[in-house]
Amino acid sequence: MRICALPPFELSAALDAGGGQHERDACWRAHDVVRLRRLTVLDGEPVWVRDAFLSAPFAVVRRAQAASGFVAVGMRGSNRAQRYGTWVEDAGIEFSVAPEALVAREPLPGREQLPVFAALAALRRASGCIAQFVWGPAGSVGFELATGTPTATGSSDLDLLIRTPDRLNHTAAARLLAELLAYAQRAGVRVDAQLETPAGGVALAELAAGKPHVMARADAGPSLVADPWAAANENTKGGAHSATARPDAAVAGAR
Numbered sequence: 537m538r539i540c541a542l543p544p545f546e547l548s549a550a551l552d553a554g555g556g557q558h559e560r561d562a563c564w565r566a567h568d569v570v571r572l573r574r575l576t577v578l579d580g581e582p583v584w585v586r587d588a589f590l591s592a593p594f595a596v597v598r599r600a601q602a603a604s605g606f607v608a609v610g611m612r613g614s615n616r617a618q619r620y621g622t623w624v625e626d627a628g629i630e631f632s633v634a635p636e637a638l639v640a641r642e643p644l645p646g647r648e649q650l651p652v653f654a655a656l657a658a659l660r661r662a663s664g665c666i667a668q669f670v671w672g673p674a675g676s677v678g679f680e681l682a683t684g685t686p687t688a689t690g691s692s693d694l695d696l697l698i699r700t701p702d703r704l705n706h707t708a709a710a711r712l713l714a715e716l717l718a719y720a721q722r723a724g725v726r727v728d729a730q731l732e733t734p735a736g737g738v739a740l741a742e743l744a745a746g747k748p749h750v751m752a753r754a755d756a757g758p759s760l761v762a763d764p765w766a767a768a769n770e771n772t773k774g775g776a777h778s779a780t781a782r783p784d785a786a787v788a789g790a791r
Contacts, residue, residue: 539580539582539619539620539621540620540621540622541578541579541580541581541620541621541622541623542578542579542580543600543602543603543606543623544576544578544606544623545602545603545606545623546603547601563626563632564597564607564629564632565597565634565732566597566598566599566732566737567596567597567634567635567674567678567697567732568596568597568632568633568634568635569594569595569596569597569632569633569678569679569682569683570594570595570596570597570607570609570624570629570630570631570632570633571593571594571629571630571631571632571683572589572593572594572595572609572624572628572629572630573593573627573628573629573630574624574628575589575593575595575611575622575624575628576623576624576625576628578622578623581620581622582613582618582620584613584614584618585611585613585620585622588611588612588613588614588618589611591685592683592685594679594682594683594685595609595610595611595612595622595624596609596610596612596674596679597609597610597632598610598621599736599737599753599754599755600621600755601755601756602623602755605625605626605627606623606624606625606626607623607624607625607626607629608621608622608623608755609621609622609623609624610622612679612687633682634672635671635672635673635674635678635696635697636670636671636672636697636699637672638672638673638678638681638682639656639660639671639672639673640660641681641682643680643681644680644684644686647680647686647688650688650689650690650692651690651692651723651724651725652676652677652688652692652693652694652723652725653677653688654723655694655719655720655722655723655725655727656673656677656694658719658722658723659696659716659719662715662719664715665708665711665712665715666698666712666715666716669698669699669700669712670698670699671696671697671698671699672696672697673694673695673696673697674695674696674697674730675692675693675694675695675728676688676689676692676695677692677694677695678695678697692725693725693726693727693728694720694723694725694726694727694728695727695728695729695730696716696727696728696729696730697729697730697732697737698712698729698730698731698732698740699732700731700732700733701733701734702765703763703765704731704743706743706744706746709731709740709743709744710744710746712729712740712744713729713740713741713744716729716740729741731743731764733752733764733765734764734765734766735752735754735759735761735763735764735765735766736752736753736754736755736758736764737752737753737754738750738751738752738753738764739751743764748762749761749762750764752764
């Protein structure tokens with residue numbers, strides 16, 4: 537069961553801050569794994585959350601509108617049913633690790649034989665389409681590599697985040713998807729790739745399908761868009777922060 541805490545601020549504060557999107561992008565972005573100094577107990581918190589925090593004080597940045605000084609995060613428990621959306625203060629975050637900073641990180645000893653880690657290792661060596669992008673593992677694989685806490689299983693999907701600040705057309709998306717599926721099939725896993733675009737997260741499979749509109753998941757919520765990169769042009773004209781890929785050293789104060 538996935539539940540979410542009520543925000544510890546008035547929604548109007550988040551709206552007044554423009555959702556906090558551009559300001560937050562400078563520090564942490566969706567799918568970053570963050571190490572927490574503290575986690576405030578909010579009303580309705582499931583009983584497993586405290587144990588999860590004490591065992592591994594990490595969370596994953598999620599997409600949601602937040603007031604200035606707050607970040608929306610998701611907590612992971614010991615099984616897929618234990619997912620909890622909550623909020624932390626900026627000052628409560630010790631450091632963050634972006635998915636692309638995890639590509640070269642080795643799994644725990646003995647875990648490299650899991651299909652998802654075998655697939656990730658093969659993609660790391662790939663010289664095809666994927667090599668042209670800044671990308672990294674998310675989901676259970678990314679969480680395990682960032683925290684050292686075993687979370688992936690033999691049946692886990694390989695979730696990938698691919699930075700695409702520049703337009704990716706249907707043909708290129710289809711080639712990239714075909715490559716990823718081929719690697720996943722050889723490893724015996726499912727792959728779920730999400731493109732990080734100026735409009736938000738877009739499933740690679742949707743773009744590759746050539747649909748006239750795709751679902752873009754942003755802080756303000758999901759929406760159907762015809763061009764996920766149109767927002768980049770608007771931001772450039774308005775002088776706002778545009779979506780760019782962070783360098784590989786996207787770790788602030790990491791161990």
